[in-house]
Amino acid sequence: MNRIFKFVMLDILNNKIVIAYTLLLAALSWGVFSLEDNSTKGILTLLNVILLNVPLVSIIFSTIYLYNSNEFIELLLSQPIKRSKIWISFYLGLCSSLILAFLLGAGIPILIYSPDSTGVMMIVVGLFITAIFTSLSFLSSIITRDKAKGIGIAIMLWLFFALVFDGLILFLLFQFSEYPIEKIMVGVTVLSPIDLARILVLLHLDVSAMLGYTGAIFKEFFGTVLGGIITIALMCLWTFIPFFISLAKFKKMDL
């Protein structure tokens, strides 16, 4: 595993897009923190910026990288290497290099301007979002062999989780505002990793006004500590499930 992992990692770290991504995150983070005099405000602004950018870059870059590595995967498959090992090494390689980019770009300024548990929570959220959307990219690239379709699916997934999902929730709330649907809404929140990430940070910040409808219900429902544990557990599921589905498919794929 180490050799493929090492190769993928080095290949990606040399990639100009990942370097640009690191610089972008750095520029955004330093910019946000130097504009806001209050670090909590800074964290809140940065949270929204990160929840939009990190998923986008993670899912699209990984999907394109996987399609471009098709030949390399084919070459490896004719060698005495286990199929699952190839796929897992690619995941770990992609995930670790994107996480490294996040830590260098956003992690450092966050820890400098907000060296408390909120800052740490922001970094944890960033890592989870990177891992989850890399995992989703493995799923979208294995669903179809057509590169354009695969990237299309990746963009749709990002669009859905970053924008459409919140719209749907609002729509449901207005439509069913006369019914007691709070419990159902908590269940629905679980379906979006970005919402989970937002709730995780906001629960920690204790800014009730910012929690939003689902967040507020979430807090009322589970309380801060239990809520945090449950959100982290759910984000772990969001990381593993898409990847394992893609792994099962990869094991049966014809090349």
Added chain:
Amino acid sequence: MINIQNLSKSFGKLQVLNNVNLGLNINQSIALIGPNGCGKTTLIKCILGMVIPSKGEIKFKGSSIKDEYTYRDEIGYMPQIGHYPDNMTIGHIIDMMKEIRSTEKKLDEDLLHAFKLKDMFGKKMRTLSGGTTQKVSATLAFLFNPDVLILDEPTAGLDPIASEILKEKIISEKQKGKLILITSHLLSELDDMISGLIYMQEGIILLQNTTAEVQARTGEMKISKAISHILKTMNNE
């Protein structure tokens, strides 16, 4: 060595391999021939585990290759069209393969020297011509001195000199008693390289014989002529 039983493979509705049964043993050099799209490459990829069969079983040295991967240590594979990562150089590819195989066997660098690849170690794969890429594929297939060589259209795209080098290499490996499986469209160049042949059509094996038998049956010494003779009689029947 390689035993194939009732192997079938279909891609969607397209049946590519239809109940193929085949036994290949050490000390055989076999040409796998047939028209385009008859399932030669699919059969080879099934043996390598790159394509998962719909039905049937492949055994390598007596044990099934399903979910196995270590057996590929003993196979050298040269693909029809080699695909390599664009950004890697020839040197990187060869070093990486050496690391992946991490074999204790003595490396066979004959082709590396014969093709003068050492002089091009710094060249990126993207910049190589089709022929040079084939040279890299051939070198990798022979490098680890495997007991089984699977060569998919080995001389396609190679210049006459390189093609001659490769043919001599195949003949010398054949004399060492290895199992060699070659697919080719160019029947005329197979003559000295093979000891048996398999003819496939539409996913079915129509003919499996040693060259001596084929020659005796048809009275033709040249394999290309012998095969066209057999095909004509088959069509007439």
